[in-house]
Amino acid sequence: MGGVSVDEISKSIVKADHGPKVRGEAVCAADHPMVGVLYGKPLRSDRARAKIRGVRLPALPAGYTVADRRDIPEQNGGANHRE
Numbered sequence: 001m002g003g004v005s006v007d008e009i010s011k012s013i014v015k016a017d018h019g020p021k022v023r024g025e026a027v028c029a030a031d032h033p034m035v036g037v038l039y040g041k042p043l044r045s046d047r048a049r050a051k052i053r054g055v056r057l058p059a060l061p062a063g064y065t066v067a068d069r070r071d072i073p074e075q076n077g078g079a080n081h082r083e
Contacts, residue, residue: 038064 020026045052057066 040067 017026060066
């Protein structure tokens, strides 16, 4: 089978970002300031298998919005998903 020897396969490959990561100098998405970005928080029930009868939202200031599963274009919810 010609080709590659075991010695060649076993060699380590140094990635381009190896140095900055090892030295703690790598820049991640969380390192960039996000001015004016709104954040969300999932709300979890304290009751197992409870039926949600409704959701009450406070009045939101101008520029804020509510996003839910209907705003996600892909299928969302799996086998337990019910309209």
